[in-house]
Amino acid sequence: MSGDRADAVRVRGLGKRFELVSAVEGVDFAVPTGAVTALVGPTGAGKSTVLRIVLGLRRADTGSVEVTGRDPAAIGAVLNPRGLHPARTVRDHLWCHAPVAGVSRRRVNVVLDETGMSPLADIVVAQLHPSQQTRLALATALLADPPLLVLDDLFAGADGVERGWLQALLRRHVDRGGTVLVSADTLADVVSAADQLVVLSEGSIVWQGTPAKLRRGHPDRLVVAAAPSIALATALAAQGFTDAVMRPDGRLAVAEVDEPTIRSIAEAAKVRIADIAADPIHPDRVLASLTKPRRHRHSPPAPAAYAPAPTSYGMPR
CATH class of the missing domain: 3.40.50.300 (P-loop containing nucleotide triphosphate hydrolases)
Structure with missing residues (x-):
């Protein structure tokens, strides 16, 4: 450290x-x-x-x-x-x-x-x-x-x-x-x-x-609506972009790749893209995934935390 x-x-x-x-x-x-x-x-x-x-x-x-x-x-x-x-x-x-x-x-x-x-x-x-x-x-x-x-x-x-x-x-x-x-x-x-x-x-x-290490483990993503999504995931992986997660709605959440690159790879693979949306991860979504509120028999349950609108990490060091 x-x-x-x-x-x-x-x-x-x-x-x-x-x-x-x-x-x-x-x-x-x-x-x-x-x-x-x-x-x-x-x-x-x-x-x-x-x-x-x-x-x-x-x-x-x-x-x-x-x-x-x-x-x-x-x-x-x-x-x-x-x-x-x-x-x-x-x-x-x-x-x-x-x-x-x-x-x-x-x-x-x-x-x-x-x-x-x-x-x-x-x-x-x-x-x-x-x-x-x-x-x-x-x-x-x-x-x-x-x-x-x-x-x-x-x-x-x-x-x-x-x-x-x-x-x-x-x-x-x-x-x-x-x-x-x-x-x-x-x-x-x-x-x-x-x-x-x-x-x-x-x-x-x-x-x-470091904040940079935290960001690497919990990156911002682009969420892609593509048909078929599995074909796009395969094409991206072939180009080295392996951090892609299939969401329950069928969209593909991809990290560490920009939109022009996604569209270029999709075009070469003959995959149709309907939409690409940014999904920046708020740092406190990361914190919530790592921690849980203190609870023990002497304290009442903590109230639900306010979840701010997603924003980017800012400037990682």
Whole structure:
């Protein structure tokens, strides 16, 4: 997973129980220095528990965590809840935390600018939108300019524009030589910013790798209505396009081939094409196929998840 880069964090065989419930079990992954690593999974998958153990806020029952540079100033964290005093202004909140971070008030102005919070510096925290409160928590984490950011549920409540801004900030931190470990409930939040993904379900890792590897395993497809479909599948396979799936309605779903190529092969094979439609796979359809909601006898069943309209992965890394 980490290639030839040193690891900023190494998690080995992590396990944690709360009474009769196993929160995490056998969790093992590395966070390479100079990369964005995303822990992804539905609510209750164990993401927050893992991050709190990494930060030393919880003690694991089994396994170990190694963090390079245990100096608190080397780690900036955003947790949920955000830990903001509702009666303080944005600037006052940062001024209170600056001495703890060992920085001057000049640094406060820098992080206000970096997080886009300067226009809101005199606004009381209670009046901020949740996404603005997340930005303030992020500004607090950045005060000491830490090399490692550990960010829990960073994208909660973020719309598309805010999500893009957060993703860009993570990439800027890495481009400056920093490292990020971030959790998210959805792949759509992190897939275009992450260098590696660690997918959790019911406290265990069910998949890990790069976004590009995930895309290869779950590609976008073109759905072809052809007569006969089996003849088209045979002709495509003969040309090396073997990833084709026959759907129940008789249409052929083909991956890693463009429409002109399909039409050219169909014409040569004397197969008539009635229609070709794009079927981009949304990242969270992939996540749903890899995971399941946390269910145990102490919790009610989770509500059905909202399924957004299919969109492409974005830019895989």
